[in-house]
Amino acid sequence: MEITFLGTSAGVPTRERNVSALALRPDQSSGWNLFDCGEATQHQIMRSELSLYRLERIFITHLHGDHVYGLFGLLASRGMMMCEAPLSLYGPPGLRELSDTVMRLSELRLPYDLDIIELEPDTTLSLPGVEIKVLTLSHSITSYGYCWIEAQRPGRFDRERARALGLPEGPLYGKLKGGERVFHQGRIIDPAEVLGPTRPGRRIAIAGDNDRPELFGPCGPLDLLVHEATYLQADFDKLPRKFKHTTALQLGKAAEEIGVRHLVATHFSPRYGTPQQMQKIKEEIEIYYTGKLTLAEDFMKIIL
DSSP states (O other): OEEEEEESSSSOOOSSSSHHHHHHHTTTTOOEEEEEEOTTTTHHHHOOOOOOOOEEEEEEOOOOHHTTHHHHHHHHHHHHHHHHEEEEEEESTTTTHHHHHHHTTTTOSSSSSSSEEEOOOTTTEEEEEEEEEEEEEEEOOOOOEEEEEEOOOOBBOOOHHHTTTOOOHHHHHHHHTTTTTTEEEEEEEEETTTTTTTOOOEEEEEOSSSSSSGGGGGSSSSSEEEEOOOOOOOHHHHHHOSSOOOOOHHHHHHHHTTTBSSSEOOOOOOTSSSSSHHHHHHHHTTTTTTTTTEOOOTTOOOEE
């Protein structure tokens, strides 16, 4: 599984960071999923290895501009490429009204089917090989988090055992990895002869804006959590108006309590532009959090 960060800034872009967008490509799949689509996301995609032709689904966490203003340009560009593959668009209530209004007033006509699904809070989507739990988060408007939970995976393939059974490398290996029995040299070989114990599916959570990261507790423990760390605690405390965002200190504490194996902090306030300031965010998270920590950067990739 490959995750590519296309935008990691909060509110507005900076010279180094675009606004929110993240790509997830499942194992052994050419298709991919987009989570949020801030302004200029399609420009970020053009600078990456991703292709709009292969985009299958878009998940919107909430309807604030820095998470959605790039959506209609992206949809239009995909249409201008004469891509006819259908596209699914998921998000909170209001997404259909927003989409229909923009497309009607701008006379945007797409050559592909766009299936818009407004998600009810705290529901579960079932897709091939994965369930996606939709969590209601705490923000100034309806904001969702998506918990991507894989089905159980086959055990690891034992090449030495396969060679000992006289199996040549090639298509037979692939069939056995997929759980299919094969016939070779007069005998049937069962996948259990070359596969280790079944492995649990990975659990990944991707958050929208949220000032209560502990809400991801029901999804834990998590192999990966991508969550905002918009402010340092001291800076947040000084704000005359409190916005519903998570601080680095809050995030570290919640991630440790949830049981997050790998924490990726993102959605940083534009006020933090120097390596020294980013180091302070890292250090504040690590006051509580003891797992693997990454501060997201645009075009950074994580392979699970």
